[in-house]
Amino acid sequence: MLELAARLRGLPREELASALRTREFDTSGARDLFDLAEALLAPDSVDHALTRLDRRHLAVLAAASAIADEHGSTTADAVRDELVRLGGSDELADVAGRLLDELATSLLVVPSANPGRVHVPAAITARLAVHAGRELPSVAELAAPAPAVLAAVDDIDRGLLERRAAEAAYATVAATSELLAELGNQPARELAKGGLALPDSKRLAESAGIELDALPRLFHRADEAGLVVRDGAFWLESDLGAAWTQQRTAARWRRLAECWRDRIPAPLRNLVARRSETLTSTDLRQDVRWFYPAGGRWVDEALDRLVDDAEALGLAVAGEPVEAGRLVLAGDLDRAAGVLAAHFPAQVDKVYLQHDLSVVSPGPLEPALDARLRGFADVEGRDLASTYRVSAASVNRGLAAGETAESILEFLKGVSLTGIPQPLAYVVGEAAARFGSVRVATADEHDAPARSAVRSDDEQLVRTLAVDQSLASLGLRQTGPHRLLSRFPADVVFWALSDAKYPVAAEDANGEIMRLRRHRLAAAPPPPPKSDPVAALLDRVLATGDEGATEQAWLARQLEAAARAKETLTVTVRMPGGQTADYLLAPASVANGRLRARDRKADIERTLPLSAIAAVSPAPTNV
Numbered sequence: 273m274l275e276l277a278a279r280l281r282g283l284p285r286e287e288l289a290s291a292l293r294t295r296e297f298d299t300s301g302a303r304d305l306f307d308l309a310e311a312l313l314a315p316d317s318v319d320h321a322l323t324r325l326d327r328r329h330l331a332v333l334a335a336a337s338a339i340a341d342e343h344g345s346t347t348a349d350a351v352r353d354e355l356v357r358l359g360g361s362d363e364l365a366d367v368a369g370r371l372l373d374e375l376a377t378s379l380l381v382v383p384s385a386n387p388g389r390v391h392v393p394a395a396i397t398a399r400l401a402v403h404a405g406r407e408l409p410s411v412a413e414l415a416a417p418a419p420a421v422l423a424a425v426d427d428i429d430r431g432l433l434e435r436r437a438a439e440a441a442y443a444t445v446a447a448t449s450e451l452l453a454e455l456g457n458q459p460a461r462e463l464a465k466g467g468l469a470l471p472d473s474k475r476l477a478e479s480a481g482i483e484l485d486a487l488p489r490l491f492h493r494a495d496e497a498g499l500v501v502r503d504g505a506f507w508l509e510s511d512l513g514a515a516w517t518q519q520r521t522a523a524r525w526r527r528l529a530e531c532w533r534d535r536i537p538a539p540l541r542n543l544v545a546r547r548s549e550t551l552t553s554t555d556l557r558q559d560v561r562w563f564y565p566a567g568g569r570w571v572d573e574a575l576d577r578l579v580d581d582a583e584a585l586g587l588a589v590a591g592e593p594v595e596a597g598r599l600v601l602a603g604d605l606d607r608a609a610g611v612l613a614a615h616f617p618a619q620v621d622k623v624y625l626q627h628d629l630s631v632v633s634p635g636p637l638e639p640a641l642d643a644r645l646r647g648f649a650d651v652e653g654r655d656l657a658s659t660y661r662v663s664a665a666s667v668n669r670g671l672a673a674g675e676t677a678e679s680i681l682e683f684l685k686g687v688s689l690t691g692i693p694q695p696l697a698y699v700v701g702e703a704a705a706r707f708g709s710v711r712v713a714t715a716d717e718h719d720a721p722a723r724s725a726v727r728s729d730d731e732q733l734v735r736t737l738a739v740d741q742s743l744a745s746l747g748l749r750q751t752g753p754h755r756l757l758s759r760f761p762a763d764v765v766f767w768a769l770s771d772a773k774y775p776v777a778a779e780d781a782n783g784e785i786m787r788l789r790r791h792r793l794a795a796a797p798p799p800p801p802k803s804d805p806v807a808a809l810l811d812r813v814l815a816t817g818d819e820g821a822t823e824q825a826w827l828a829r830q831l832e833a834a835a836r837a838k839e840t841l842t843v844t845v846r847m848p849g850g851q852t853a854d855y856l857l858a859p860a861s862v863a864n865g866r867l868r869a870r871d872r873k874a875d876i877e878r879t880l881p882l883s884a885i886a887a888v889s890p891a892p893t894n895v
Contacts, residue, residue, distance in 0.1 A: 334408075441525050708785060
């Protein structure tokens with residue numbers, strides 16, 4: 273541990289911070305660099321680091337540990353020779369020095385003051401021994417070249433795989449778009465125990481055209497991409513989600529693929545991206561487990577996340593990555609989107625208007641046109657050829673959102689391949705003529721506790737509203753031949769009447785019609801500020817006061833650590849005449865500014881004041 277503590281002390285702050293970020297350890301008890309060294313050499317921290325090492329780094333570390341002397345010291349040349357002796361490839365032997373440097377960067381070995389020598393801490397060697405033969409192959413097995421790949425005859429049409437991948441990707445994007453559209457119509461409630469309420473889950477799954485058990489993954493991807501956001505107890509479409517739905521299919525897919533990629537650990541991304549004949553087989557899981565032999569749970573979990581969602585996003589087919597998947601993992605998302613988009617169905621900007629009031633799109637409708645059409649028509653079938661239906665209620669919804677009969681007919685005329693059928697024009701005109709037959713407004717103060725008022729010039733219509741069982745939850749109370757009151761806000765009453773297909777309009781205090789939109793967006797929250805635990809840790813352990821006191825404290829901690837580890841040190845002592853003398857001492861205790869230690873050469877116990885000690889260093893290797 274002394275060597276590692278000295279290494280931590282000698283590194284510039286930036287390099288030390290960078291090294292610590294490659295490791296996982298408990299920072300709570302670290303008060304100084306010795307505590308930090310102890311935390312880095314704790315079994316849990318060492319095991320975590322070992323599981324993240326690929327096969328080459330493990331081979332070099334295990335070889336260095338196996339041939340190190342009793343003080344954990346060896347040389348890069350000796351490690352290289354050992355790898356060659358064990359049958360390692362020339363390529364591995366050639367990069368052994370560089371791999372040792374990378375292990376030093378992660379604080380798993382410590383470079384010595386002597387060029388070419390490294391120190392393997394005893395805690396690292398101990399954990400390698402614990403895992404050897406179980407989670408960890410032998411040194412010879414780690415150093416061995418990858419098994420030869422069997423050249424399988426590939427009878428699969430790669431173009432067919434790409435088309436299957438594109439179909440899956442397109443289906444996921446379309447389902448996500450429908451999910452957001454339905455959330456725009458009606459938010460989904462989050463249960464107190466977590467998860468969406470079952471009625472909302474069924475509604476969203478039906479709208480997205482997926483099975484109920486597939487909804488959580490679809491919803492999680494949308495949440496991960498920031499397309500939905502929770503507002504209190506309800507989930508809403510976010511402003512980012514609204515913008516996302518207006519993008520072309522390739523751009524929408526790119527956002528989902530980018531979020532998927534960000535979830536995959538960088539080492540695993542890099543491995544799959546460069547996967548080639550140098551690995552063990554054509555099976556992805558086998559390759560990854562061979563490359564990270566000590567990976568264990570984190571590799572399995574990362575593979576599960578990688579493969580499961582990759583299928584839905586068209587990045588893999590039957591568990592094997594396709595070209596788009598490799599491009600995404602390599603960071604070339606634009607090219608990956610282009611590869612898949614080549615197989616996406618072409619978007620259209622024209623539709624067929626039918627006499628039965630249906631609107632048939634021969635292909636995926638342009639996003640802006642789709643959004644406009646949904647404003648006054650209901651989606652009946654969503655596939656490559658989508659079907660919408662116009663009704664008096666849907667037209668009334670569009671009129672309430674600001675459309676007019678003229679704007680609706682003008683839009684339909686612009687996108688129709690068949691003109692506007694007479695029945696469709698009649699429905700639009702009739703709905704516009706009846707629009708506002710029922711008015712909803714905020715109730716007057718003297719109507720309290722009522723919060724909204726409903727009025728109509730048609731007495732029969734008012735009586736119908738009062739007894740309509742579908743509106744019973746509103747608690748409508750008739751107070752006159754043309755007026756009803758409700759305890760609910762005006763917007764709640766308005767949308768309830770709209771859903772019940774009444775020709776309702778909202779009005780202000782002056783009787784002017786107001787345009788309401790049910791589609792409420794929630795602002796995507798800004799990313800929370802990221803705390804830097806490493807910076808806070810270094811602020812604490814690198815805090816210094818008087819330089820002399822700091823040096824003496826450092827000396828005392830080295831001696832205390834050696835006493836606990838029962839190590840022997842070379843202690844340089846200042847003599848009265850100004851000269852120095854080296855003693856080979858095994859520290860026993862440090863207290864009251866004095867060291868009590870056993871002199872290994874004289875075989876006597878010595879007590880020395882710390883102020884007389886000039887330096888300490890590891891004992892010679894021949895002791």
